[in-house]
Structure formats: C-alpha cells, structure tokens
Amino acid sequence: MSEHRGCELPEDLYYDLDYVWVRPEEGGIYTIGLTDPSQTMSGKVQYVWIKAVGTHREWKKPLARIESGKWAGGIPAPFAGEIVARNETVLSNPNLINIDPYKDAWLVQMRPDDAATALAHLTTGAAAQQALKDWIDRYDVQCMRCQQ
Template identity: 60%
Template sequence: MNEYHGCEIPEDLFYDLDYVWVRHEADGTLTIGVTDPAQALSGRLQNARIKKVGTHVDAGRHVATLESGKWVGGVPVPFAGMIVARNEALLENPHLINIDPYGDAWIARVKPDDSQHALDNVKTGPEAIAALEAWIKRYDVQCMRCPD
C-alpha cells in the first residue's frame, strides 16, 4: 500500500487519475469506488444515491451521486456497462466512504459491455501512483479517516 500525505493509494487498483478507483473481480465484473484523497477532500459524506441494479451506464456517466455538507458530485464510470450490484449499506450510511473507501465502501459492481477494453481509460501501477500523488499535491489534500 502506497501512502502520500496520509492518503492511501493501493497499488493493485486502477484509477481514473481524478477520484475513482476500479478493481477487477474474478467473475469479470469491475467494482467502482472513490479514492481516499477524494473522500478527504469532499468531507463527511451525508447522502449517497446509487443507480439501481440492471441500469446500463455509458462511459463517463455517473453510477452514483455523493453529497457532503460542502460538495455534491457524481461518480463516473470509465467504461460502459450494466450495474450488477450496488452497495446498499452506503444508502443507509454514506459516511462509510470516509471510514473505509477501498473496502466496505465500494459503490457498485458493473459488468462491462466490452471487457477487452473496459480498463483502457484507467491507469495502474507507478504511473497511477505518481499521477495521484500530483493530484494530492495540487489540491493540497491531507488525508485522515473519520471515526465511526
């Protein structure tokens, strides 16, 4: 696990180099979530709306909308696909993202329309880590996890 300014950046995930992470699952689906620096920048999340299972989303469209006291924003999907699962726990407690953004606070699982090219617009490894560290520095983010 890489860490920069207190922000965790897991090396095994894919990133849109802004604020979304993507994890490849064994069943071919891709799990979407929000990065640690993004949750820190947004503040304590108070509301989450996630599209329903069975909804098709186009690349760049929002799979969810998150809201804090100072920010409202969509969570874009970097590929087109069908939502096959959503994290129901976030609907009840969106603050989970501030506690565990890479674990229990995943947002949705999506079956990509084109699994061969679904990860073409995301980066992983040293390139992604360097870009995210630059993002953290640019926005002067210092990550810390909120208590339960």
C-alpha cells in the same frame, strides 16, 4: 499499500486519476469506489444515491451521486457497462465512504460492455501512483479518516 500525505493509494487498483478506483473481480465483474483523496476532498459524506441494479451506464455518465456539507456531485462510470450490484450498506451509512473507501465502502459492481477495453481509460502501477501523488499535491490534500 502506498501512502502520500496520509492518503492510502493501493498499488493493485486501477484509477481514473480523479475520483474512482476499479478492482477486477472474478467472472468479468469490476468493483468501483471513491479514492481516499477524493473522499477527503468531498468532506464528510452525508448522502449517497446509487443507480439501480440492471441500469446501463455509458463511460463518464454518473453511476452514483454523493453529497457532503461542502460538495455534491456525480461519480462517473469508468467504462460503459451494466450495474450488477450496488453497496446497500453505503446507502444506509454514507459516512462509511470516509472511513473505509477501499474495502467496505465500494459503490457498485459493473459488467463492462467490452471487457477488452474496460480498463483502457484507467491507470495502474507506478504511473497511477505518481499521478495520484501529483493530484494530492496540486490540490494540497491531507487525507484523514472520519470516525463513525
């Protein structure tokens, strides 16, 4: 795993280069969560609301909403598709996003409308790593993890 200014940046994920990461799973499902830099920028997450399982979301439409002491906003869908699972643990323990954004604190799992183009607007590999480092530097982010 790559790291920049304390921010973890897993190389095997796809990124929208702003808020979310995406991990392909078995059976054409994709797990989606907040990046380490974006959870740091938001501050301690106090509330999470996630659309219900079975809800269809268009690309860039909110699939979840988070609120912290300094920020509130929607988390955009990285592609059009149906929410097939949501992380109930995060709903009851929102601060988990600040503790473990890439493992236990995923937000939703989605099945894309078109698997062939689901990752078309996302970046991975060296290009994603560089773009995320540039984002971190531009916003002067120093990642830290909260404790429970």
